[in-house]
Amino acid sequence: MLKLIGLSLTACVAMTGVAFADCHWLPERPVTYVVPWGAGGGTDANSRMLASLLEKEMGQPFNVVNRTGGNGVVGHSAIATAEPDGYTVGAATVEITTMHHAGLTELNQDNITPIALVDVVPSSVLVAADSQFNSLGELLDYAKANPGELTGSGTAQGGIWHLALAGLLNAEGIDPAAIRWVPSDGAASAMQELIAGGVDVATPALSEGKALVESGELKALAYMHDSPMAALPDVPTTKDALDSGWTLAAFISISGPEGLPDAIACAYEKAALAAFDTQEWADFKASRGADVVKMGREDLADMMATTSDNLGATMQAIGIAQ
Numbered sequence: 468m469l470k471l472i473g474l475s476l477t478a479c480v481a482m483t484g485v486a487f488a489d490c491h492w493l494p495e496r497p498v499t500y501v502v503p504w505g506a507g508g509g510t511d512a513n514s515r516m517l518a519s520l521l522e523k524e525m526g527q528p529f530n531v532v533n534r535t536g537g538n539g540v541v542g543h544s545a546i547a548t549a550e551p552d553g554y555t556v557g558a559a560t561v562e563i564t565t566m567h568h569a570g571l572t573e574l575n576q577d578n579i580t581p582i583a584l585v586d587v588v589p590s591s592v593l594v595a596a597d598s599q600f601n602s603l604g605e606l607l608d609y610a611k612a613n614p615g616e617l618t619g620s621g622t623a624q625g626g627i628w629h630l631a632l633a634g635l636l637n638a639e640g641i642d643p644a645a646i647r648w649v650p651s652d653g654a655a656s657a658m659q660e661l662i663a664g665g666v667d668v669a670t671p672a673l674s675e676g677k678a679l680v681e682s683g684e685l686k687a688l689a690y691m692h693d694s695p696m697a698a699l700p701d702v703p704t705t706k707d708a709l710d711s712g713w714t715l716a717a718f719i720s721i722s723g724p725e726g727l728p729d730a731i732a733c734a735y736e737k738a739a740l741a742a743f744d745t746q747e748w749a750d751f752k753a754s755r756g757a758d759v760v761k762m763g764r765e766d767l768a769d770m771m772a773t774t775s776d777n778l779g780a781t782m783q784a785i786g787i788a789q
Contacts (some may be wrong), residue, residue, distance in 0.1 A: 635709070
């Protein structure tokens with residue numbers, strides 16, 4: 468998936484200079500920006516920052532609403548089924564490509580209108596500051612020897628951070644259920660549960676845990692990527708630490724309802740790409756240890772379709788596809 472995203476981003480660099488001469492639509496009243504996950508997580512933070520920049524670009528308030536529940540189904544359904552008039556957009560995340568494989572809904576990436584890629588977020592392996600585990604190897608050895616004793620969290624059952632952990636275990640020849648999954652409504656609540664001792668490990672984006680790692684409240688055992696995060700360069704990559712070389716990243720997009728007219732989708736694409744070129748966005752991404760990405764709607768739609776195929780196959784392999 469990371470290789471796919473890298474190729475798509477390379478192809479997309481040229482697209483950022485495309486002419487938007489026919490993209491004249493602007494909202495005439497406030498817009499609702501739906502976030503399918505809880506407040507305080509990475510999807511919420513990215514969406515609120517982008518919403519504030521879209522207000523400047525498009526001249527109307529963008530009201531962020533967290534619509535959690537149903538393992539992401541509630542919020543994604545709210546985006547997909549809204550009136551396609553430009554007054555509802557939202558943060559469709561990687562789960563739009565996996566929920567149907569898990570049997571949670573028939574909703575998939577064909578039921579939304581992709582607009583622009585907002586973030587690419589590799590997973591991590593986090594433990595509490597006082598955890599007995601000081602390396603990913605120690606954690607995996609314990610899980611293998613004591614199946615079912617440890618618990619993990621990060622998102623809903625079957626969500627991308629669950630898939631990150633189960634896929635890692637499977638890739639290393641360990642039962643994917645060796646670390647029992649405790650569902651949460653997003654990374655923020657999972658990390659608070661980790662700090663409180665309610666679970667043993669969490670696997671959100673490393674950018675989501677960055678502040679808690681830097682403050683010493685959490686330890687980062689691994690980064691599910693092929694190169695270190697610039698802001699936390701001492702966190703080992705799974706590419707180097709694991710025999711399997713397992714990596715996994717999620718994504719966040721801005722998307723609209725199914726059937727969003729081309730003129731409106733184009734106007735949002737233009738505004739989003741302009742927001743990504745601002746210093747405010749660059750500073751925000753740097754504060755999270757993340758890179759600025761640019762991908763328009765055509766490449767994003769292709770990426771979503773390929774991601775659905777690839778992650779569906781992974782879910783089938785680890786026994787969580789329906």
